[in-house]
Amino acid sequence: xPGLILAWLIGEGIIVYxxxxxxxxxxxxxxxxxxxxxxxxxxxxxxxxxARGAATAFAYGVDxxxxxxxxxxxxxxxxxxxxPAPKRNGPSP
Numbered sequence: 344x345p346g347l348i349l350a351w352l353i354g355e356g357i358i359v360y361x362x363x364x365x366x367x368x369x370x371x372x373x374x375x376x377x378x379x380x381x382x383x384x385x386x387x388x389x390x391x392x393x394a395r396g397a398a399t400a401f402a403y404g405v406d407x408x409x410x411x412x413x414x415x416x417x418x419x420x421x422x423x424x425x426x427p428a429p430k431r432n433g434p435s436p
Contacts, residue, residue, distance in 0.1 A: 347389055350402035351382040357409050381405065 358378055362370040382402060389398040 344386070344389060344395075346399045347382065347386050347402055350399065350406055351379070351386075354378055354382065354402070354406045354409065357406065 355375065355378060358370050358374060362368055362374075385398045385402050389395045
């Protein structure tokens with residue numbers, strides 16, 4: 344169970360970091376609650392001994408997926424789309 348708690352703390356830390364560093368605001372309570380509920384469900388599944396490893400691996404997989412989402416780490420922000428070419432207001436040649 345300590346591995347699952349560590350995965351939960353890492354996940355909460357990623358959420359807080361993303362909101363504070365990128366959006367310059369605290370995370371919304373609903374976002375924190377949703378993450379906590381996901382890890383609570385995984386903890387409930389981990390109470391069954393044969394499922395403990397799978398639940399812990401899934402928790403770290405969720406952390407990794409959230410961490411690798413574009414824009415979270417420096418230098419991973421998606422490039423902006425190029426501006427469209429200006430349109431002409433006259434007859435075409």
